[in-house]
Amino acid sequence: MYNPSDFNESRPNVGVTIIPIIYQDGELKVLAYGRPNDAEEFPNTLAFPNCFFDRQLHDSAEEAATNALSVKVNAKVTHFEQLETFSGLYIDPNRITTINIAYFALLKQDEIELDDDSKGKWLSVNTLLGIDDDEFAFNHKEVLVSASERICAKADYSPIALNLLPNKFTINDFLEINQVLMGQGINEKTFRTKLKKSGLLIETGEKSAQAKRQRPAMLYTINPDFKGYFYPRAIFS
Amino acid sequence: MYNPSDFNESRPNVGVTIIPIIYQDGELKVLAYGRPNDAEEFPNTLAFPNCFFDRQLHDSAEEAATNALSVKVNAKVTHFEQLETFSGLYIDPNRITTINIAYFALLKQDEIELDDDSKGKWLSVNTLLGIDDDEFAFNHKEVLVSASERICAKADYSPIALNLLPNKFTINDFLEINQVLMGQGINEKTFRTKLKKSGLLIETGEKSAQAKRQRPAMLYTINPDFKGYFYPRAIFS
């Protein structure tokens, strides 16, 4: 007969971490929190939304992650994806071996309510990547690295960047975010040609409003029926 | 002060599952075990190498997974990668909510010792994918699906298939395994041209030995210094 308490000394702590990402001012930004000076663990460090997994409260890790995120951000998540699961005593060294199931969430900047009452701030991912591990709580620096790498890698061979753009966007918007994520120039003509042929996007018929005196750009949306492939990485400048 | 036992009723079970894969007779095969009739849980089902994560025994999930695999397979793992982490009561319904950290391992068929004393068998992945979930222990069917999808997806945009080939292989070997994994024909000329230009492979100077009277093929190895991209998916028949 199975008795759960027989294994009380064997089970590790389990937690989830979620990296919420938007695209703003030409770069990725992540929602980070400064932990208070009097925090029991990791005072005065940066942390991302996270929570302890409690089998009495949560049916699944995704549920725990979704909850932990929704109490922090009041906006629709356009892409939610599991990253890696980290494990080891190093994650929470003063406690016990911890399993950290990491996720990232992409949101649209124009749907975020910026002036919320929480202490969270949308900080530049590139800036944070330059900061030492020990300025972050738990293993949150490595989770950020994982998220950044995954997003940039996926930008190479999928249109994942669209999850960060408004529902209506221009070809140039899409081209530019791909260039940022790929760290590579892209030939505009080839990009437009391939994009048009791929069937990934649909013309809305609307045009972008511009303050300056210039030709407005056509606005597009994602084709919900798109089933093909789109490889930005195959297009170079 | 942190007292681990305060959370005894909160922690889920944690386990690891490893999907060991080889390429044999033109298809992927996975090492599966038939669970005995008198097993306490999931008698008479198929299972893949797995173990319970014990914080007193294991420093990390990778360590647990590597151990669980090494007691089953006596061969070098050429690629080891985390898949997803699954969670829920459904994984082990008679016990408690379980976190299952899944991995896959690629091995070279020619390095496997086939006639080991264990009851494990290398079974066709495609055959197993056609079998109902409840013929498998725990959530092992969904783990197999995850592994299969990941490997096939990666074959589209990376040379992951090389981990399944012998150290020395022909261009045709590589082409054929890619076709199998991608489920797509590939143009041989284009494949050879792109491959040569990519710098992914190095000529060994040796030639394949053939029983039949025919021209032997050049044997290649992986260029350890390769740092580029190789997208089989961009080549169609």
Next chain:
DNA sequence: GAAATAGTGTCTTTTAGACAATATCAC
């Protein structure tokens, strides 16, 4: 019309793909 960016046409170079030709081995 001027300024500014959006988007396209055109030409050149490169690549893909079909198919034929050649290469290399055992017998």
Next chain:
DNA sequence: GTGATATTGTCTAAAAGACACTATTTC
């Protein structure tokens, strides 16, 4: 030489990329 598969050459069609040109807006 024959049979069989490996590998390359060649030619045509398609795609990529550079760059100039046209389009559309506001002022």
